[in-house]
Amino acid sequence: MPQLSSGGGDDQGANDEMISFKDEGEQDEKIQENAFTERDLADLKSSLVNESETSSNATAVRRGQQNEHRGYQEKHREHLDMSKHQDGGMYKTAYPGYPFLMLPDPYIPNRSSNKVSVVQQSHGMHPLTSLLPYSNDHFNPSPPHLPTDMSQKGVHRPQSQDISGFYSLPPGGVGQMPPSMGWQSQPVYPLSSCGFRQPYSSSLPNSSSYPRFSHSLMLGPGLHPTGIPHPAIMPPSGKLDHHDHYDRNIKPHQEPKREKEPKKPVIKKPLNAFMLYMKEMRAKVIAECTLKESAAINQILGRRWHALTREEQAKYYELARKERQLHMQLYPSWSARDNYGKKKRRKREKQQDSSADPGSPKKCRARFGLNQQTDWCGPCRRKKKCIRYLQGGWCTSPTSSDGSAIDSPLSPVDGVPPQHPSSPLPASPLHPQPSKHTPLILSKSKTTELSFKGANESGRGSRMTFTSI
């Protein structure tokens, strides 16, 4: 949980505490104790209270709806009406390109503060997407993979009000959030990996996301007047296809395509804290570093993420948590596993191939077999993570192939502290275990990645194994 850097303890300090963002109750208490100002706390608590209420309310509402047998088309018309009323305000206040949006009055009890939506905003999406399109009403009334009552789980007025609680972030609590998130003051950024600071904003380039969002606001031909594709619902192709996201009642000219190829919408995973951060900061990094390759950008973002203060990270965790809650409310039957296989087979194939390679390093189990367990390392005997990888015998320690800033998260030009402010970090979303993400091992260059893959049979697992060397 966020912990303000207090006297004596800078961000490198050892006075870290384990804070779990998963336990909301604990989290709230921790927040009270350490993290935010009193005002922040009050607002946050209020927000969370609203959440609790809204959760129960939403459930009750859904039950009520079941009794009402209210057609979702009717509900959808409500949404559209609401959207029409809100569009103006949304456009005026929302920062384009960011998944969060500031909500107009109907959703925000207290408009005076910068309210922030926690719902992701995909490219080309109307800001209202954050609220309305979490409903399936825009799609098949009863997608096969959803329960029959999903049509009742669409966002409706009561729920929208409830949701507003999610978005009601206290002004103070968001004080350091970037303007694009609707937060009021500038965050303190480390020096970029390019070696300079750059204020947000006005200098924001024509990044990929911002202009695209603007385009959606322009509502080009064929776009829904409200421009509401759902951020979490994607066409099976994986590409945002507006045809799939707009109400068929509103877009009759698009119907032929729908009828021709009724696609089953894919409900995307809610974004986690880091993903939200990435969406927010990507444009800035691109502007600063004139990088375009996402892999490199993401490396920088990863380092910056670790360089964030706890409060800054906490905001993203909180937003992500709320987004998950909202997602859960709207798609109670959705499972992350629903999307498994949607991205084809990727590394799995490679990993299988790699594991089939007799020359590749293996864990104790694979290397020595069950009948030579005495040769296993201790963790392997306990079914823990094999430590042989870490002992240098089977593969060389991954090192940066060059001294580039990207390769080295410790690079001074990046302004990133050698370690996360609180490392060694306890296990928590804010303070991942060093074994997982500490920058002691520099981010993986290609060389590193290869070395690691060979050692671990798993490209993914690599980041968990090698980073603690």
Add this chain to the structure above:
DNA sequence: TACCCTTTGAAGGTC
């Protein structure tokens, strides 16, 4: 055209 790369976090499955 489809997948890779790269990051962190969450979820679900396995052992």
Add this chain to the structure above:
DNA sequence: GACCTTCAAAGGGTA
């Protein structure tokens, strides 16, 4: 409970 796998975003790179 630890570990592993997959997916979420993004867009240039690659086969």
